[in-house]
Amino acid sequence: MREVIQCHMDWVDSIPSDEKPHQVLRALAKESLTKAHMEESQRRITNKDIVAAAEVITNEPANKWVNWNKAVLPYWNSRKKEVIALAKKRNLDCYPELDFYISKGRGHESLYWIKAEPIPEIADNDDKQNSVAEQDKTQNQTRISFQYELAENGEVKTTWWAKWLFHDGHVRLSSWHTWLIAGWLITIGGSVVALSLLAWLGLTLPRPVTTRELTAFIGIFAFPCGVWIFFIRPWLRLFEDRLVVAPELITAIEQKSAQLELFRNGDLRIIRLVSYTAPCPVCGATVHLDNGEPDFPRRLVGRCADSPREHIFSFDRVTKKGSVLRSPIL
DSSP states (O other), X not given: OHHHHHXXXXXXXXXXXXXXXXXXXXXXXXXXXXXXXXXXXXXXXOHHHHHHHHTOOOXXXXXXXXXXXXXXXXXXXXXXXXXXXXXXXXXXXXXXXXXXXXXXXXXXXXXXXXXXXXXXXXXXXXXXXXXXHHHHHHHHGGGOEEEOEEOOXXXXXXXXXXXXXXXXXXXXXXXXXXXXXXXXXXXXXXXXXXXXXXXXXHHTSXXXXXXXXXXXXXXXXXXXXXXXXXXXXXXXXXXXXXXXXXXXXXXXXXXOOOEEEEXXXXXXXXEEEEOEEEEOTTTOOEEEEEEOTTTSXXXXXXXXXXXXXXXXXXXXXXXXXXXXXXXXOO
């Protein structure tokens, strides 16, 4: 049994990842190795054991952090073939399979363990059937849809200086706040245009061209462009699209993705710092929202953490559903 569990551990270590399902599987293998000499009934591991073995600090309940059914199982099922291949390569008769008991009531803990499962034999005449099945999947993959999950209010981690702004997870804008933002954008935009115009007029005076003049000429275009990209355009897109990628200046380094979401109801304006995620239906990794450029301009799309350029999905803010935009055969 130790060889089977070690096979699981070696597979996990062969594909380093900071994805939560990956951490859970590694913690499960780590704890199982310490109990490899025991009977199966004694190798069962709780949610709290997994969190402790993963060495993470979290305020979430252990069962919610593990998130077995929605995150770990899809991640495992999409990669099980790799584990079977590794077990075959090592000439093992069995491969490590996951087994579990999910508690449905209070007073009972969910349990997880690794068991030895005989390696399945794949006949050569199954290749044709697999090819037909893959063609069917290709035709139906655009119909596949899934549900995004929204992080709870205040769960998104911010930088230290942004905590005072989003200490409740949102900012409520009154009408005068909106006018203040509009005035600020007009002021900063007008100031930049005025400075660029003055610099341009200064360059029209007859004088020898030096490095100073060349630098000023470049700055006439570069400075307004930078102000537009980093200060003005994000606000305009937020009011137009209602949901944009949050600037990295306000999100903590360990926060993988976050978005600014605007709610409008009459004169009420609320800006929330949110995070939408989902398990990737292709590989089981986490799907995060990101800008769709260059293939999907002016769209927020779901990108898989492990394959952000090939596993791409749509996102509907109202229904919180996504479907396949680009992926290999599912």
